Amino acid sequence: DVKVTQSSRYLVKRTGEKVFLECVQDMDHENMFWYRQDPGLGLRLIYFSYDVKMKEKGDIPEGYSVSREKKERFSLILESASTNQTSMYLCASSPSIPTPTDTQYFGPGTRLTVL
Amino acid sequence: KNQVEQSPQSLIILEGKNCTLQCNYTVSPFSNLRWYKQDTGRGPVSLTIMTFSENTKSNGRYTATLDADTKQSSLHITASQLSDSASYICVVRGGGGNKLTFGTGTQLKVEL
Numbered sequence: 001d002v003k004v005t006q007s008s009r010y011l012v013k014r015t016g017e018k019v020f021l022e023c024v025q026d027m028d029h030e031n032m033f034w035y036r037q038d039p040g041l042g043l044r045l046i047y048f049s050y051d052v053k054m055k056e057k058g059d060i061p062e063g064y065s066v067s068r069e070k071k072e073r074f075s076l077i078l079e080s081a082s083t084n085q086t087s088m089y090l091c092a093s094s095p096s097i098p099t100p101t102d103t104q105y106f107g108p109g110t111r112l113t114v115l
Numbered sequence: 116k117n118q119v120e121q122s123p124q125s126l127i128i129l130e131g132k133n134c135t136l137q138c139n140y141t142v143s144p145f146s147n148l149r150w151y152k153q154d155t156g157r158g159p160v161s162l163t164i165m166t167f168s169e170n171t172k173s174n175g176r177y178t179a180t181l182d183a184d185t186k187q188s189s190l191h192i193t194a195s196q197l198s199d200s201a202s203y204i205c206v207v208r209g210g211g212g213n214k215l216t217f218g219t220g221t222q223l224k225v226e227l
């Protein structure tokens with residue numbers, strides 16, 4: 001079974017802090033994604049990566065950065081956390097060469113609260 | 116603009132009853148449509164995926180339908196169980212860049 005793990009289930013940080021969210025997948029997938037999920041808005045793509053050291057902006061990249069130094073690990077960084085970044089953050093991975101039936105496998109999510 | 120709208124927003128049913136969740140989309144061109152189940156505090160898990168040529172697909176007590184002409188899909192749950200309580204998210208791939216567009220989900224609660 002594909003397993004996507006995220007470093008923390010719950011996180012509480014203060015405004016202005018630097019926050020790291022870590023995601024690890026064990027299926028040798030090339031593609032990794034970071035989403036945030038807010039009530040009434042659905043999942044929104046922040047950043048994604050198709051390969052090591054590659055990154056692409058999603059729909060809402062402002063205030064975030066990412067790092068992918070190893071194939072299995074994709075980190076989301078909040079350089080200076082703000083209260084409007086309080087949200088559920090979901091990491092996902094998928095195999096390369098997107099096909100009509102490609103599946104994204106999601107981690108359990110990290111609920112981040114910024115005070 | 117590519118959009119995916121789901122209805123109802125929330126639903127409460129008694130255990131053992133059937134229910135149907137709706138998904139309407141404007142994504143074009145269309146590649147595929149997927150239904151996810153998301154338990155509280157967990158990430159979404161894929162239930163079914165349908166491409167243009169498929170009208171119906173089943174996964175146990177879950178049956179998804181797709182009408183590509185009217186751009187509508189439904190997820191029918193038969194003989195509901197307490198464990199079906201979750202958020203059900205419709206996701207459509209397509210449009211410029213063949214991207215994913217997520218619906219906001221239907222929150223289902225199954226009660227005794």
